[in-house]
Amino acid sequence: MEPTALTTERLLMRPFAPEDADAAYLACQDPDIQRWTVVPSPYTRADAELFTRKLSPAGWQEGTMYNFAVLLRDGGPLVGALGVNRHSLPGTYEVGFWTAKEHRGAGYTTEAVLAAARWAFTALAADRLEWRAEVGNTPSRAVALRAGFRMEGEQRSALFNKGIRRDTWVGALLPADLGLPGTHPHRPAPDVSGAL
Numbered sequence: 510m511e512p513t514a515l516t517t518e519r520l521l522m523r524p525f526a527p528e529d530a531d532a533a534y535l536a537c538q539d540p541d542i543q544r545w546t547v548v549p550s551p552y553t554r555a556d557a558e559l560f561t562r563k564l565s566p567a568g569w570q571e572g573t574m575y576n577f578a579v580l581l582r583d584g585g586p587l588v589g590a591l592g593v594n595r596h597s598l599p600g601t602y603e604v605g606f607w608t609a610k611e612h613r614g615a616g617y618t619t620e621a622v623l624a625a626a627r628w629a630f631t632a633l634a635a636d637r638l639e640w641r642a643e644v645g646n647t648p649s650r651a652v653a654l655r656a657g658f659r660m661e662g663e664q665r666s667a668l669f670n671k672g673i674r675r676d677t678w679v680g681a682l683l684p685a686d687l688g689l690p691g692t693h694p695h696r697p698a699p700d701v702s703g704a705l
Contacts (some may be wrong), residue, residue, distance in 0.1 A: 510569060510572050510575070510632075510633075511569075512524040512566075512569045513575075513628070513632065515577065515624045515625070515628055516582060516624075517582070517620050517621070517623075517624045518582075518620070519581065519582055519617065519620060520579055520580065520581065520582050520588065520617060520620055520621055520624070521579075521580045521581070521582045522577040522578070522579050522580075522591065522621055522624060522625070523577060523578055523580070524565060524566070524569055524575075524576065524577065524578070525560065525561045525565040525566075525576050525577070525578045525590070526561060526578070527558070527561055527562045528561075529561045529578050529587060530554070530557040530558045530560075530561045530562070531554075531557070532578075532586060532587035533557040533560060533561055533578075533587065533590070534552065534553075534554050534556075534557035536587060536589070536590075536607070536609040536610075537552040537556070537557065537607075538552060539609070539610045541610070542607045545607075545642070545643060545646045545649065546605070546607050547668075547670050547671075548607075550671060560576075564576075568592075568594075572595065573594065573595045574592060574593075574594045574595070575592065575593045575594075575633075576590065576591070576592045577590065577591045577592070577593075577621070577625065578590060579591055579606075579608075579617065579618075579621045586609070587609060588608065588609055588612045588617050588618075588621075589606060589607055589608035589609055589612065589617065589618055589621065590606060590607050591604065591605070591606040591618075591621050591622065591625055592604070592605045592606070593625055593628075593629050593633070593638075596639065598637075600634065600635055600636035600637060600692060600693065601635065601636070601637045601638075601639065602629050602633060602635045602637070602638050602639070603638070603639045603640070603641065604622060604625060604626070604629075604638055604639070604640055605640075605641075606618055606621065606622065606649075606652070613648070616655075618652045619652050619655040619656050622652060622653070622656040623656050623657075623687075626638050626656065626682055626687060627687060627689065630684040630687065630689045630691075631689065634692045635684070635692075636683065636684065636691045636692050636693055636695070637681055637682075637683060638658075638681065638682045638683075639679060639680070639681050640653040640658050640679070640680045640681070640682070641664075641667065641668065641677045641678065641679050641680075642677060642678050643668055643670065643675045643676070643677055643678075644663060644675070644676045644677060644678055646678075650678055650680075653680050654680075656682065657682055657686050657687065658680035658681060658682045659680055659681060659682070659686070660678065660679075660680045661679050661680055661681055662678075662679060663676055663677065663678055663679070664676065664677045664679055667679070683695065
């Protein structure tokens with residue numbers, strides 16, 4: 510897919526570029542980003558250069574991983590990163606994100622997740638956008654809930670991060686949740702709460 514930029518009321522989301530390596534390196538020195546995400550730990554300048562110069566452009570080119578640098582629309586430093594990754598199930602993608610420490614609490618990540626979701630449902634013909642986070646990552650869960658994700662439970666040993674298998678929370682957002690049509694019909698499960 511051709512690299513795409515998205516805008517919101519306050520944000521510019523564009524594909525990562527080589528000039529973002531320094532900002533990504535600095536942001537990923539935050540112990541919370543290294544703890545809760547799959548970025549390498551320690552996070553080196555070489556890791557940032559690999560991500561911005563090779564992995565991110567290759568993901569766009571191959572149609573497997575769409576990484577966005579999240580910036581303030583009126584200019585300024587890197588606010589965070591957001592990726593939409595293709596899942597093995599057709600029409601299903603997963604969103605992941607991190608926010609630079611100094612920009613947390615302003616609602617930027619929720620705004621970015623909603624923009625990415627609308628883009629995935631329209632440009633990628635996604636029918637399901639999943640969110641996963643290690644159990645205990647309550648800030649990430651709060652972003653997902655504010656963006657309208659419906660929590661679907663916990664998955665045991667569903668994340669392999671830094672040599673350890675970890676349990677995850679999982680949630681999903683469907684096109685209908687944002688008032689958008691889906692690519693394929695969805696038949697919700699019947700209410701069986703009264704069934705024996």
